[in-house]
Amino acid sequence: MNKEYIAYCGLYCGNCAVKVKVEPASKILYEEMKKAGFEEIIHFIPDGDKFWSFLKGMVVDGVCISCKDGSGNPGCKVRICAKEKNVEMCALCESYPCEHFADFFEGYPILEHDNSVFKEKGMDAWSKLQDERQSRGFTYTEKENK
Numbered sequence: 777m778n779k780e781y782i783a784y785c786g787l788y789c790g791n792c793a794v795k796v797k798v799e800p801a802s803k804i805l806y807e808e809m810k811k812a813g814f815e816e817i818i819h820f821i822p823d824g825d826k827f828w829s830f831l832k833g834m835v836v837d838g839v840c841i842s843c844k845d846g847s848g849n850p851g852c853k854v855r856i857c858a859k860e861k862n863v864e865m866c867a868l869c870e871s872y873p874c875e876h877f878a879d880f881f882e883g884y885p886i887l888e889h890d891n892s893v894f895k896e897k898g899m900d901a902w903s904k905l906q907d908e909r910q911s912r913g914f915t916y917t918e919k920e921n922k
Contacts, residue, residue: 777903777910781842784858785880786867786891788906789842793915802834854880867891884916 781789789795809815809831818824840847843855853876854866863869866877872891873881881888894902 806835867894
C-alpha cells in the first residue's frame with residue numbers, strides 16, 4: 777500500500793477510478809498515438825497541442841496523488857477541517873463523524889464502513905481491506921457490500 781494515497785476522509789486514492797482505469801488507459805492511448813505518428817501531426821489538429829500536452833502529462837506525472845499532496849478539491853470541507861485539526865485521517869478525530877461527512881457518505885456509502893474498520897481495528901486491518909480491493913481492480917465507482 778502506498779500511504780501517500782490515503783486521503784483525510786478515509787478514501788484510498790489508489791482505489792480511485794482515475795488511478796485504476798484512466799491513468800493506465802491514458803498510457804495505452806499515448807503509446808498507440810505515438811506509434812501511429814501523431815506526435816508529428818498533432819499540431820495540425822485543432823487544440824491538438826493542448827491535448828497532446830495534457831495526455832503526455834497524465835502519462836509522465838499521473839493525474840493526482842491525494843488531497844494531502846495538493847490534489848483534489850481545495851475547498852473540500854473535510855480536507856480543510858482535518859488540516860486545521862492536524863489529523864492524519866478523520867476517523868482518528870474525536871468529532872468523527874461530523875457534519876462534513878453527510879455528503880461523503882451519500883457519494884461513498886462504503887466510506888462509513890471503512891472508517892469504522894480503521895477506528896475499531898486499526899491501520900493494518902484498513903490497509904488490508906484496501907489492498908484486497910486493489911488486487912481485484914476495485915474502484916469507488918462500483919457498488920460493493922463492504
